[in-house]
Amino acid sequence: MRLWGAWLGEGDRAGAAWSGVEYAWQTLDSLALFARPGDRFYIVAHGLVRGYAPIDRVEQRGDWHHIIRRGGAVACSIRERVAGFRGLRKRWWRLEDEVEFCDWETDGVRAGSRDLFPRRGGGTGDLFESL
Numbered sequence: 001m002r003l004w005g006a007w008l009g010e011g012d013r014a015g016a017a018w019s020g021v022e023y024a025w026q027t028l029d030s031l032a033l034f035a036r037p038g039d040r041f042y043i044v045a046h047g048l049v050r051g052y053a054p055i056d057r058v059e060q061r062g063d064w065h066h067i068i069r070r071g072g073a074v075a076c077s078i079r080e081r082v083a084g085f086r087g088l089r090k091r092w093w094r095l096e097d098e099v100e101f102c103d104w105e106t107d108g109v110r111a112g113s114r115d116l117f118p119r120r121g122g123g124t125g126d127l128f129e130s131l
Contacts (some may be wrong), residue, residue: 004109014051014104021064022056029088032065034056041069042091044082046108051075051101075104079106084086 011019025041035041040052053069060066076098101107 003052003102012053012069012071012073014073014075016071016073022068024059025069025079026064026068027088029064029065031088031090035067040091041067044084047081047083048101049082049098051077052102061103063065075101075103077101082106089118 010023011021012023035055035058037055037057039055041055042052043050051074053071053073056067056068056070058067078093078097079099080093
């Protein structure tokens with residue numbers, strides 16, 4: 001699962017101060033049009049919700065919707081396994097079901113996985129691209 005390593009390598013992880021860099025996730029899914037500033041954009045990897053970053057804005061570029069995030073990421077999870085969002089999905093759990101996730105970077109990630117040693121330095125990955 002290279003997506004997780006790419007996301008970790010971006011920067012502005014949960015608990016970190018905003019670096020001044022913005023990131024965008026691109027989709028053709030019209031569900032992106034319902035996203036509003038302050039909404040939570042969740043990341044799922046290795047069967048677990050890992051946390052979210054607040055949405056700053058959504059931009060339209062041709063047919064593509066770009067969900068923009070920057071700093072403010074929060075590590076949290078829910079008490080169930082998640083196969084993944086497989087694109088853009090709405091949250092199906094209640095906010096009260098979210099719990100703090102101290103080991104969000106490594107819990108459930110196989111030992112020896114390349115995801116434990118992500119590329120550093122704000123490079124682009126499969127999930128977000130640096131703007």
